[in-house]
Amino acid sequence: MEPHARSVIEHIERVLALVAPLPAASLDLESALGSILAEDLYASVSVPPFDSAAMDGYAVRLADLPPDGGQVTLHVTGDVAAGPGDTTAVEPGQAVRIMTGAPLPPGADAVIPVEHTSTGRFVAGAPREEQTVALARRPRPHVRGAGEDVRSGELLARAGSEVTAALVGALAASGAVRVPVRRRPLVVVISTGAELVPVGEPLGPGQITDSNGPMLAAAARAAGADVVRLGPVPDDPAALRAALDAAARGGPGVGSGAGSRAGADLIVTAGGVSAGAADVVREVLAPPSPATDGAGVTDVDVATVAMSPGKPQALARWHGVPWLALPGNPVGAYASFELFARPAIGRLRGLDLAGKHHLSEIGCSASTSSTRSNTPPAVLISAAVGWSGSPGRLLVVPVRLVPLPDGGAAHSSDASAVGVKPVGSRHSLSALATADGLALVPSDIEKVHAGDLVQVLMLR
Template identity: 70%
Template sequence: MEPQVRGVTEHLERVLALVAPLPAGHRDLAEALGEVVAEDLYASASVPPFDSAAMDGYAVRLADLPSDGSSVTLRVIGDVAAGPGAPAGVGPGQAVRIMTGAPLPPGADAVVPVEHTSTGRFVAGATRSEDSVVLARRPRAHVRGAGEDVRQGELLARAGTELTAALVGALAASGTVRVSVRRRPLVAVISTGSELVPVGEALGPGQITDSNGPMLAAAARAAGADVVRLGPVSDDPEELRAALDAARVGGADLIVTAGGVSAGAADVVREVLAASGPAAGPVTDADVASVAMSPGKPQALARWGGVPWLALPGNPVGAYASFELFARPAIDRLRGLGGAAEGLPSQGRNAERALLPLRYPLGQAYRSLRAATAWSSPAGRLQALPVRWVDGGVEPAGSHHSLSALADADGLALVPPDVEKVRAGDVVQVLMLR
């Protein structure tokens, strides 16, 4: 099977065509943190539900306070704290001690903070002892009006929004109990190569520790997926097929493999994808590509028993860059996150120059930064270069084909295919990693 030559954006379009947002289901709000809202959410009730005190102090009538700011003495007739109970009404010349969050008594329309009165401060646990208080009009009323934060029926979250702790709080305050969300996708990660040994096992001659498996599993978890790791597997096609079957039977929504997709005689992914007849197994939609990016040129797509399968290169930096540019947007689409559920924005023929992000429609993950130093870029391929912050911009992070460079990187500089030399001071697009 000869690889198809294509640009990064075209390959991403094909990746996204393999996946669709997962079905929605209802979950208790408290259990849905990190999941993605499947339908617009509206406030069930107003927040706050009543006019309340924004400060500890005295509830008063503004009509009793001279507009010139001079002090007056008011009679203190009661207390009201946050919680159930009906507060006493405030009449002419009267004040009520009030605590933050307590409902404003009938007749009152302002709160004077205690520190700006003759009382000075309230003593925790002490009952009211003062019969009167001296105070004056303040610039602010220190009252939170009913519905000032959120009004009943107000839109709180669009479909495609991830449930953060803050959003959970806002929904809970407005009375939301259950939400319609898409579950976290299950991603199966399989690293391939007869030379690979699981982390912690002793190395024999010609063997290396599998780093792609743990790295891609961690990246998938960081992208909001649940993960199952299978492997590493050797360059035996039957062993790879068995791992793919295990992923399918285990309910994986996406399979991500690393390695075995280049042009070598032992590249097991290419061998499985090229098989025909009974030996092919349940593989469909096989698509082997030579993508115009560096690192990460060899790529492949397929379905294994209907499960979308992304085959990434074995070079660790290439595998990581490929995950960020292809696998993460696929996971985001499975989750129904933001614009990823709607597919790829139209970019035209020069899409690689901009490479607009799918994960974040407003581009939060991408920044335009200046190069602090010069570096070269391969002609005709989009360069995904690990870079780190320095004074004045970004520079390549160590030996950019090494894992240590990734560990030191703050982002991936995405250099367009028609740029062969980045000069100090040039503006580059950086996919931020932290």
Template identity: 55%
Template sequence: MTTTPRSLAEHVAAVLGRVAPLPVQDVGLPDLAVEPPGRSLGAEVRSVALVPPFDAAAMDGYAVRLSDLPADGSPVTLAVVGDLRPGSPPDPGRVLGGHGAVRIMTGAPVLGGADAVVPVERTSTGRFVAGGPTTEREVTLARQPRAHVRHRGEDVRPGDLLGRAGDAVTPALVAVAASGGLTDLPVRPRPRVAVLSTGSELVAAGDVAGAGRIPDSNSLLLTALARAAGADVVRVGAVPDDADALRAALDGVVGSTPGGSGTVDLVVTTGGVSAGASDVVRAVLDADDARLTDVDVAAVALRPGRPQALARWRGVPWVALPGNPVSAFVSFALFVRPAVAVLAGREPARPVRRPAAEAWPSPPGRTHVVPVRTLPSGAVARATAPGADHRSGGHATSTLLGADALALVPPDVEKVEAGDELDVLPLDLPFGTGT
């Protein structure tokens, strides 16, 4: 099978060309409120109601007419003529007369004729007793700098834009949509991603590895990354270096075998994508199989993460990443996270420009992806492993512990100098949203 040389940008385009936004569905606000994050709007959303729906008290106190309060702030004594609590229905036929005050709690409808609320702590009453009835017959108070009235429709009006297609469904959006008279939102599903790692040397985390065996950390890594990107994940774990076992695992996650876990939107594997005798992914990709289409094996001008492959298994997009842990991490950030964003109907994350805080060498010829940490100044420095003697490389996952971003050093740069502006991809952007 031919291996295609490719730039980083070309491979990103090749991956994104295989995915499309998932269909929009209307989901009730109560369900969205309890779901994990990761949903995005499939269409713009506008309010259908006034917020607040009536003039309401913004403080506990007394509703009054400003015309009854001297403009110079002198105190006056008014008769207490009523008591309004939250939940009291507005009574358009009832109007506050002159020289009277109505005891009112926050959120209660303001009586007609009243145009201000004086907070109770700024009156002769001082404070209200929770649950206590109206006992004061009069109150002494004065004009305040603020009216403390939330006017009808001052926050949201019918037709106001609450969110655009692609916006994340946040707790604030759910709350404002409910206040704005909506019962559901048009959203895209969280993408469902299957994660498999390959290698006969892998054992489950916590099992005794034994000679020549290592824990399967990659499937845990990619599962956590996919969840952080806003996906639901089907984690298969380790699959041995056996082509039939890998084919069976792929069939299982796309729902074609009895007991399969159901169709997924994306399959991500790690390992077995190079040209070694044990590279099982390449063995499956090289074989003639009706379940396999759109095979694309690439040598990306990228360090780490040069060997990459794409295909479809029973029509489901399959992204095959290298097996070295840091290579898998980098590849996920560059290729899989943007694909999850597109499936969810969002714009993929974009790099930002940041200066380098220090100099470091960079191998020319390929885009060098460097885990970095962002300093308080905004500049970035290379992330380091906890141990001073640890070396960095495609296997050194401990280097990632201090990283909050990836610096993308261009292929023609042999040395990054302090102060050089670099493209930097933040790792903590929620759900792959753009910046």
């Protein structure tokens, strides 16, 4: 590790110390989709609320059916459809037509599917004509008991769980109308650089299109945040301070995009954090002097992180709002987002990061690492080819999934025999766009050999 450089895991921990879960709000079920539960949720009613038929057929008494599977003929005395209505009791020697989901009639304790009876099938809309039915005992009763799925008072989901479409269904079935969830964080993304031109505008001499702003805004939305994008901001301290003020206090372009919220919950900037003479973020984060207004910035933490790309990083609060300053190199900016900003957004959302599967400590060899929560989720995949490491730094390499040579590798337990290989330049946006993941090569690895297990942050 370089002198005075901090590890990636230490920087993750400092980022997470800067943020806290947002307050809870009560939302209707469909509006809560994608949000994170603020409280444990319990079923208000049992599912199903009554004993019901699991198949179309005949409700019968098992006592009327010979245990040896012999066929009997029963009198058909009524019909029961799903929904409200009178339920005909089943007396000895009787059977009642019943449809899937209908309440099981009193006296009945089994349903014989119609296809296993003398009737054969029911005709939609046709009245009942059969007076009797021949049938026999089946291996299963085809009855869904009351509370078989969920019992009233049973835990449905814990705080920190994401509200998925399936959970919406389970909550609705169990009586929930509104649920307490964490408010979605508002992330303001600001790209910096005098050379940057907004997307769609013509380029002049020495200018490039701003790609970091749209990329990081899209990544923040994918991480579950509402997003407002400002900039690009030129390499001018006053212009950057104005953009940061707008982000933190809900100025033009922020308040209108944030609904009723006054300002950002998290600010993410790209660029201007290195050691160049025009690095505007470093200038704004410098201690205040008579010539600068530094009153809005606190908790400044400018760091060299032992990773490549993405070495220059900074943390601060701007008027109390957490601010993550990421480098301007596009691959470094994206890798920094995945390693630092995504966990921060997860904590703001109230996501139970510790409850998810996370790989061992980022930046350590797989054989010597220890389990940590709140680190980005990763998987171990065999290297399909060899490549050089970057001793002293965590090396971030865009990689693509490929078949392993000869159908597998000595260290791979993956039956699909898939490995990873670097794609394009480590600093190329086109490589990032075609990558399936980011390989994280620990700082103590000089070379990755074919067949070695590497940590991979999956992007797809």
